[in-house]
Amino acid sequence: MRAAEVVRKGGVRVLLFVCIAVVVLLLFEAPRLCLRKKKKAVVVFVLVLSLVTVLAYNFEYRLPFPAPVKGIEAVFKPQTSWME
Secondary structure, eight states: OOHHHHHHTTHHHHHHHHHHHHHHHHHHHHHHHHHTTOHHHHHHHHHHHHHHHHHHHHHHHTOOOOOHHHHHHHHHHHHHHHHO
C-alpha cells in the first residue's frame, strides 16, 4: 500500500496522534528524570520512545521490517561458531 492510499484512509490522523502522544510523554517525563539527575534513564527513555515511534510509522504505512529473530541470529551466530 502506498503512502497516498494511507493518507486517503485517514492515516494522517493516526500519525498525528502518535506525534502528539510522543511530545506529551516527553514534556511530562523527561523533565522529571532530568531533575532527578538520571541521565542514563533519560537516554534509555528517549531511545525506547523513538523506537516505538518508528515502529508505529512502519505499522501505519505497512512497511516491511525484519523479524526480531533475525537480529538475534545475527548477534549470536558468530558466537556459536566460535564455541564449536
